[in-house]
Amino acid sequence: xxxxxxxxxxxxxxxxxxxxxxxxVRLYILVFLAAILLILAGIGAFITPNDPYKINALxxxxxxxxxxxxxxxxxxxxxxxxVLAGAGLTIYGALILVISTxxxxxxxxxxxxxxxxxxxTVIMRITDLMLAFPQMVLAIAVAGxxxxxxxxxxxxxxxxxxxxxxxxxxxxxxSIKHEPYILAARLSGCSDLxxxxxxxxxxxxxxxxxxxxxQMGTSIIWIAGLSFLGIGVRAPQAEWGxxxxxxxxxxxxxxxxxxxxxxxxFITVTVFNFLGDTVRDLAD
Numbered sequence: 001x002x003x004x005x006x007x008x009x010x011x012x013x014x015x016x017x018x019x020x021x022x023x024x025v026r027l028y029i030l031v032f033l034a035a036i037l038l039i040l041a042g043i044g045a046f047i048t049p050n051d052p053y054k055i056n057a058l059x060x061x062x063x064x065x066x067x068x069x070x071x072x073x074x075x076x077x078x079x080x081x082x083v084l085a086g087a088g089l090t091i092y093g094a095l096i097l098v099i100s101t102x103x104x105x106x107x108x109x110x111x112x113x114x115x116x117x118x119x120x121t122v123i124m125r126i127t128d129l130m131l132a133f134p135q136m137v138l139a140i141a142v143a144g145x146x147x148x149x150x151x152x153x154x155x156x157x158x159x160x161x162x163x164x165x166x167x168x169x170x171x172x173x174x175s176i177k178h179e180p181y182i183l184a185a186r187l188s189g190c191s192d193l194x195x196x197x198x199x200x201x202x203x204x205x206x207x208x209x210x211x212x213x214x215q216m217g218t219s220i221i222w223i224a225g226l227s228f229l230g231i232g233v234r235a236p237q238a239e240w241g242x243x244x245x246x247x248x249x250x251x252x253x254x255x256x257x258x259x260x261x262x263x264x265x266f267i268t269v270t271v272f273n274f275l276g277d278t279v280r281d282l283a284d
Contacts, residue, residue: 023282030275037268041091048081052238061254071256073247079260086238089150094219097154102212105165110196113173130160143231153232157222165208172204210283214276217269224265240265
């Protein structure tokens with residue numbers, strides 16, 4: 001019986017090691033793809049094959065060709081150039097949104113979980129109030145009042161985006177603040193700030209990073225969605241969401257003008273979603 005148990009344990013350990021290696025390989029591939037997307041988003045506006053804002057009445061709704069890889073839109077503008085130029089706004093806008101909400105939520109969640117009391121009650125009730133409204137609906141209302149533009153879109157989405165991180169970090173901090181090493185740090189004379197920065201935040205970093213990577217794809221869809229509705233990045237500025245909005249009226253005559261930004265969103269969101277799932281599986 002003992003031999004059978006050891007054999008089963010060795011088999012489980014071998015399967016676990018094999019799965020971990022598979023996840024690591026997948027992680028490296030996805031990180032490489034995500035890095036390529038971030039680089040393209042950063043330099044996309046400088047490597048466009050044509051002027052993304054040049055209107056050419058003679059080239060309206062032209063099919064894809066060597067000169068215009070993704071064809072042209074209803075204004076004769078190069079769709080490929082506009083996809084490259086708009087990548088920075090969509091991807092880095094989502095990155096700024098994720099970082100800002102993660103930092104805000106982490107700070108508030110850490111303070112609530114560590115100190116508790118009235119401050120914890122007030123912030124948690126605000127969190128509950130934010131969660132009572134559908135995030136996209138509230139973002140549409142705020143963006144509509146604030147006006148268009150990327151920063152207003154980020155502000156509108158960030159108003160409720162921090163709540164997820166706040167709740168996660170708060171529960172994590174509450175579970176570790178009574179650990180023996182935290183009590184030992186207090187007895188040794190460490191200040192609250194030192195305890196939080198040196199002992200608590202490193203223990204919550206994994207949870208925050210996993211959720212931040214997972215939220216990247218969702219944030220891209222949200223920013224593109226607000227732009228599609230005309231309350232985010234507005235035309236003629238190139239952004240994937242407003243490109244789809246501009247071209248949807250000519251879907252039958254020039255489908256490439258819609259399909260190109262849709263494909264860009266699909267590929268980018270898929271890469272970041274798979275990356276988030278892989279990071280989460282490794283963390284588990």
